[in-house]
Amino acid sequence: MLQENAIIEINRQVAPGIYYLRLESPGIFSRSHPGQFIHINLGTTYDPLLRRPMSIFNAEEDRISVLYQVVGRGTEILSRFNPGASLDIIGPLGRGFEIKEKSRHFLLGGGIGSAPLVYLAHQLHRENRKAIFFLGMRTEEFLFLKEFLPSDLEFYFSQENSPAGHPRLITDLLAPHLESPEKTALYCCGPEGMYRQIGRLCGGKNHFSIQVSIDRRMGCGVGTCLGCAVKVKNPPREEPEIVRACVEGPVFPWGEVFANEL
Amino acid sequence: MNSKLKTKIGSLQLNNPLLTASGTYGNGKEFSSFLDLHSWGGLVTKGLTLDSRTGNSGIRIVETPAGILNSIGLQNPGIEYFLREEIPFLEKLEIPVIANIAGRRIRDYEELARRLDPVPAVSALEVNVSCPNVREGGLAFGTNPALIYEITSRLRVITDKPLIIKLTPNVTDVGAIALQAEKAGADAVSLINTLLGMEIDIEQKKPLLGNVVGGLSGPAVRPVALRMIYQVYRQISIPIIGMGGITRGEDAVAFILAGARAVALGTVNFVNPRAPLEIREYILKYMERHNFSSLNSMVGLAHQEREA
Numbered sequence: 001m002l003q004e005n006a007i008i009e010i011n012r013q014v015a016p017g018i019y020y021l022r023l024e025s026p027g028i029f030s031r032s033h034p035g036q037f038i039h040i041n042l043g044t045t046y047d048p049l050l051r052r053p054m055s056i057f058n059a060e061e062d063r064i065s066v067l068y069q070v071v072g073r074g075t076e077i078l079s080r081f082n083p084g085a086s087l088d089i090i091g092p093l094g095r096g097f098e099i100k101e102k103s104r105h106f107l108l109g110g111g112i113g114s115a116p117l118v119y120l121a122h123q124l125h126r127e128n129r130k131a132i133f134f135l136g137m138r139t140e141e142f143l144f145l146k147e148f149l150p151s152d153l154e155f156y157f158s159q160e161n162s163p164a165g166h167p168r169l170i171t172d173l174l175a176p177h178l179e180s181p182e183k184t185a186l187y188c189c190g191p192e193g194m195y196r197q198i199g200r201l202c203g204g205k206n207h208f209s210i211q212v213s214i215d216r217r218m219g220c221g222v223g224t225c226l227g228c229a230v231k232v233k234n235p236p237r238e239e240p241e242i243v244r245a246c247v248e249g250p251v252f253p254w255g256e257v258f259a260n261e262l
Numbered sequence: 263m264n265s266k267l268k269t270k271i272g273s274l275q276l277n278n279p280l281l282t283a284s285g286t287y288g289n290g291k292e293f294s295s296f297l298d299l300h301s302w303g304g305l306v307t308k309g310l311t312l313d314s315r316t317g318n319s320g321i322r323i324v325e326t327p328a329g330i331l332n333s334i335g336l337q338n339p340g341i342e343y344f345l346r347e348e349i350p351f352l353e354k355l356e357i358p359v360i361a362n363i364a365g366r367r368i369r370d371y372e373e374l375a376r377r378l379d380p381v382p383a384v385s386a387l388e389v390n391v392s393c394p395n396v397r398e399g400g401l402a403f404g405t406n407p408a409l410i411y412e413i414t415s416r417l418r419v420i421t422d423k424p425l426i427i428k429l430t431p432n433v434t435d436v437g438a439i440a441l442q443a444e445k446a447g448a449d450a451v452s453l454i455n456t457l458l459g460m461e462i463d464i465e466q467k468k469p470l471l472g473n474v475v476g477g478l479s480g481p482a483v484r485p486v487a488l489r490m491i492y493q494v495y496r497q498i499s500i501p502i503i504g505m506g507g508i509t510r511g512e513d514a515v516a517f518i519l520a521g522a523r524a525v526a527l528g529t530v531n532f533v534n535p536r537a538p539l540e541i542r543e544y545i546l547k548y549m550e551r552h553n554f555s556s557l558n559s560m561v562g563l564a565h566q567e568r569e570a
Contacts, residue, residue: 001295003535041533046328051533090296090535097469154501219323219330220532224288224308226334227323242316242337247292 001222002027004087009063011079015144017070018112019079021064026062028091034120034214035096035187035251036065039221040078041088048074053218053246055116055189058148067115093221094250099208100185105131106177108170108198110190111142116213117189118148125150126193128228129133132156132177136170136194141231171197188254189213199258212256215246223247232256266549267542269303269523269557271501272424272449274304274358274386276524279557280514280546281537282529283427283505284309284362284388285334289348290355296535302541303524303566304358307348309390312361312370320472324461329480329507330529331459333473336364336391341377353383360426364390368413372420379421386423389413392430393454404430404455414446423447426503429494431483432458436490437497442499452503452526453494454487480529488520495521495562509537510562511544518545518557519564 006023014020030039032215039051052074054066072074079129096196097107105118105124114135124131133149135142135157146155158167167173170190178184178201184207188195195212196217204207234256243249267278282290284306290299299305314555317337324331338497342363348568352359355386360382371389377382391413392404403409410427417425427443429436431454456477461470469475489508495502504522508514517525530537545557554560 003296048325049328049330049480049529049533050325082554175332217321219332220286220292222292222535225323225332225532226285226288226294226337227319227332229317229322229334229337230321231319 001091003088003090004028006064006089008083008085008087008206010065010083010159011081013079014067014244015141016201018141019068019070020065021068021078022065023087023089024062024063028089029059029062029064032056032064032092033061033096035116036115037093037216037221038064038089038091039188040066043079044075045212047094049170049222050217050219052078053092053093053221055213055250056119057123058072058119059167060122062186067112067118068133079181090221094246095135095248097187097213098253099127099129099209100208102183102185103130104182105129106174106184106186107187108136108174108190109134109145110136110170111123111138111192113190113213114142114145115189117162117187118145120187121149121153125153134170134173136173136190147162149233170194171195171201175201178202178208183207186210187211195254196258199254211251212254213258214245214252214257215250218246221246230257233259263375264546267303271386271426271524274424274449276358277541279301279518279522279524279543280304281360281503281524281526282525282531284390286531288526289352290349293531293535297539299355300357301538302355302357304360304409305352306360306388306526307344307352307362308338309336309364310338310341310344310374311336311365312341312373313486314338314483318473320365321470322472324470326459326461326477326478327482329478329482330532331476331478333476335469335473337377341374345381346379347461347559349381359383360386360388362388362390362428368469370418371413372416375420380425384423386426386449387417387421388426388428388452389417390428392428392432395475401430401432405433405437406440406505407426408535410439411442414448415442418447419542423481426450426452428455429453430455431486431490433505440494440498445502448500448504450501451494452481452499452505452524454490454506457483457486477502480506481509483507484509484513488490488516491517491522495565496546508541511541512546514541514545515548517558518560519562521562521565523558523561528539
């Protein structure tokens with residue numbers, strides 16, 4: 001991990017309230033891996049005080065990008081930065097997705113959580129692996145994501161406001177693909193409710209390997225404040241253990257976080 | 263290394279007055295990719311307890327105006343693990359390491375002091391009697407002058423290492439508490455620990471932190487910390503380690519002028535890992551501008567009688 005002053009190349013709205021930020025950051029670019037995040041300092045004022053953790057949306061040619069939704073003061077301030085300005089960022093942070101040796105790779109994104117899966121999709125594409133992208137959203141607000149994905153990637157989406165007979169949940173999309181006994185890696189990023197449903201659907205079958213990215217409020221982002229605690233169960237240990245989303249995560253095997261819920 | 267910045271906390275020699283605030287810096291490793299840890303005057307460890315603690319559940323950290331509220335709950339792997347796994351890294355550092363200890367009962371503190379006393383890599387003990395995030399012990403000790411006297415004098419018998427008592431701001435008269443620490447043989451006091459606070463999620467209509475209340479830190483608490491250091495300086499003669507929202511060089515200078523012989527940086531590390539370098543640079547420039555030849559000559563200068 002390192003601290004870098006990254007020049008803003010693009011900071012534009014790609015859908016209502018959703019921004020695409022691309023930064024020139026050769027040091028972080030060369031070290032980053034899908035599923036990791038950066039920690040952005042918004043400037044010199046004290047309010048908001050902390051850096052903003054954001055997962056890496058893509059990384060190419062000395063650039064890294066993030067996708068963010070304006071939800072509060074921090075993201076609102078970020079949306080006002082112009083190209084040419086620089087941002088003090090730390091990264092890459094955390095443990096990202098581990099690309100498994102499986103015959104199929106399913107990427108399951110819920111809303112804004114889909115961001116790191118775009119980077120993963122490109123990585124799988126570079127490695128010529130067979131991948132499918134499943135996008136779950138409330139309305140059609142994240143459909144623009146398709147433009148950022150490899151053009152020949154198999155892509156499905158669900159909308160909670162769909163008319164009857166159309167897929168409303170990401171699990172509606174996923175279910176028909178799970179009948180095959182093929183060994184499959186699932187990479188998930190979205191709300192925890194979605195992870196529980198996906199886990200139930202896969203029913204603990206061991207030809208599925210599921211990884212989930214866990215979202216927590218963070219302080220330092222580097223493992224010292226212990227604010228972003230995640231309770232995990234790591235067999236053969238009997239007792240659950242408390243680990244840090246920012247260092248041991250944010251990506252965990254599904255079973256470590258949700259094993260008790262099967 | 264500029265010798266102008268040297269300072270002393272009891273028998274503890276520091277190359278500069280900047281310490282890490284316990285619980286904000288792990289045991290240093292995590293930050294070593296951002297700066298040379300030897301830039302610090304000393305390193306204060308994450309709070310240590312006898313047995314491992316998993317900390318509090320639910321949300322543990324909340325950002326507030328110019329500050330953060332935390333309710334970590336002293337999560338740490340326990341003394342056994344610390345001695346086995348952390349000491350090998352810490353003993354390679356050429357700056358003093360101060361072990362921060364916390365307990366539920368006085369005999370927990372005694373046992374911790376007994377275990378740490380023979381460890382050469384530990385130069386001093388900071389006694390956390392002010393954690394707002396644990397149910398027993400912690401704050402209960404820190405708000406009671408008689409208990410402060412008791413705990414300090416018992417630890418004094420166990421170790422000759424410098425003893426630093428970390429005080430809570432959550433009391434009416436912090437000076438009275440500091441005085442008891444001094445009387446019982448403490449080498450220094452450090453203040454302030456975090457201020458008790460809370461936040462409510464108005465949509466869910468319930469407290470945001472899993473532990474309901476937490477400790478407030480960051481620039482928001484700085485004037486309170488500064489006032490307390492100023493106040494305590496008038497009542498005791500042992501050194502004060504000042505902390506509470508120090509973010510810039512100007513803040514550190516103010517704390518020293520108020521009476522702090524060393525200062526600790528906490529929350530700022532989360533935002534600006536290079537803060538100690540910038541603050542050290544600022545102090546040197548300030549000393550040059552005001553013709554100070556030693557840090558010691560600055561300490562407590564804000565107490566000079568004002569001209570009529």
